[in-house]
Amino acid sequence: MPKLSNFRTYLPFFRAGYQEVLAYQGNFLIYRLADATFALVAYFLWRAVFSSSTSPNLGGFTLPEMIIYVFLSFYLATLTASYASGNIGQEIKDGSIAMRLLKPVNYSLTYFFEEIGSKLLQVGFMTVILLGGIVTFQLTHPQVLAFHLGNFALFVLSSLLSYLISYYFDLCFGFTAFIFQNLWGANNMKSTIVNFFSGTLIPLAFFPPLVASIFSFLPFASLIYTPIMIYLGRYNPHQLLIAFVIQAFWAIFFYVLSKIIWRAVIGHLTVQGG
Numbered sequence: 001m002p003k004l005s006n007f008r009t010y011l012p013f014f015r016a017g018y019q020e021v022l023a024y025q026g027n028f029l030i031y032r033l034a035d036a037t038f039a040l041v042a043y044f045l046w047r048a049v050f051s052s053s054t055s056p057n058l059g060g061f062t063l064p065e066m067i068i069y070v071f072l073s074f075y076l077a078t079l080t081a082s083y084a085s086g087n088i089g090q091e092i093k094d095g096s097i098a099m100r101l102l103k104p105v106n107y108s109l110t111y112f113f114e115e116i117g118s119k120l121l122q123v124g125f126m127t128v129i130l131l132g133g134i135v136t137f138q139l140t141h142p143q144v145l146a147f148h149l150g151n152f153a154l155f156v157l158s159s160l161l162s163y164l165i166s167y168y169f170d171l172c173f174g175f176t177a178f179i180f181q182n183l184w185g186a187n188n189m190k191s192t193i194v195n196f197f198s199g200t201l202i203p204l205a206f207f208p209p210l211v212a213s214i215f216s217f218l219p220f221a222s223l224i225y226t227p228i229m230i231y232l233g234r235y236n237p238h239q240l241l242i243a244f245v246i247q248a249f250w251a252i253f254f255y256v257l258s259k260i261i262w263r264a265v266i267g268h269l270t271v272q273g274g
Contacts, residue, residue, distance in 0.1 A: 009105055010113040017117025032125060039074040039130075046070060059206040064145045065232055066203075068134055072228045073200050075130045079123050079159055080166040080223050084111045085174030086187055092177050108171055108258060115167065148233055154240070155231040161247040162223045168254035169219060175258065178265035199225030219250040 021028050050056075050063045061069065088111070091097035100110060138147035173190060195201055197220035204212045204225050215221055226243050229235055235243055 010109055013110045013113040014117040017114035018120055019117075020114075021118050021121045028121065032122075035074055035078060035126070039071055042070045042074075043067060059203060060234075061203065061205070062145075068138075068145065068232065069203060069228055071130055071134055072231060073224050075126050076159060076162065076224050076227055077195075077200055078126050079119070080162045082163075082167045082170035083115060084167060084170045085177070085190075087111060087114075088171075088174035089177040089187070108262070111171070112167060151231055151233045155227050158227040158230050158244070158247060161244070161251055162227055164251040165219055165222050165247065165254060168251065168258050171258045172254055172261050175261045175265050194220050194223065197221065198223040199228070203228075217246060219254070222247045222250055 046066050047063070050058060050066065056062060058066070088097070091100065101107065103110070135147055135152070138145055173186075176186075197215055197218055199215075199221060204215050204221060207215065216225070222243075226247060230240065230243065
């Protein structure tokens with residue numbers, strides 16, 4: 001990692017990511033509309049499930065908790081989504097990766113700062129609309145599900161760790177494009193696996209206890225399920241400590257692994273484009 005004083009070197013990449021979102025505002029709005037549509041579909045689906053049940057509690061969740069889980073899962077999906085592997089694969093295909101490699105900067109950090117720049121508007125928009133709406137609902141309806149500032153602060157910290165796990169995992173995956181050249185199909189498979197094991201589609205609490213325990217130790221649970229459970233106050237202090245240790249472990253693990261894979265694949269680069 002470069003010194004803090006050298007971070008200004010990466011500001012052009014940050015601005016490039018930010019400006020790309022501004023340049024394609026229609027694309028940005030369509031994606032946000034798609035996120036809102038999927039969230040609403042999941043919301044009505046779970047309402048129907050609870051309405052057809054004779055118990056007000058399913059998988060340890062009440063209906064208000066499940067509604068918050070649904071919307072937080074889509075918020076975190078936007079926050080933790082990383083496009084490093086897709087960008088690396090595309091640049092290898094069109095040959096533009098050669099220009100990036102020639103720059104006297106850390107290759108991995110150029111993608112990182114571009115992504116942070118693009119997420120500034122995406123996550124900012126979702127924070128105001130979605131997360132702001134959840135917090136407002138809790139503050140105005142404390143009898144349904146009270147807002148807890150401590151849980152919220154821990155949720156923010158956990159979410160940041162989630163993004164680091166996601167970014168370096170995706171970076172490790174993207175580096176395989178140096179050998180395989182095309183990751184389009186593999187990226188689709190990866191997204192499906194992550195959505196399933198992270199608890200985006202179904203909370204891990206709905207799985208059998210043994211399966212849920214195994215899944216909770218995998219890196220994918222740290223992306224979505226763990227931060228939401230922290231927000232809902234489902235962890236006691238001991239469980240909370242374990243959750244953060246697991247997140248920190250996976251963030252460090254994939255960071256180190258990305259360095260190892262980079263050294264292994266850089267000599268195998270074959271540029272397909274011009």
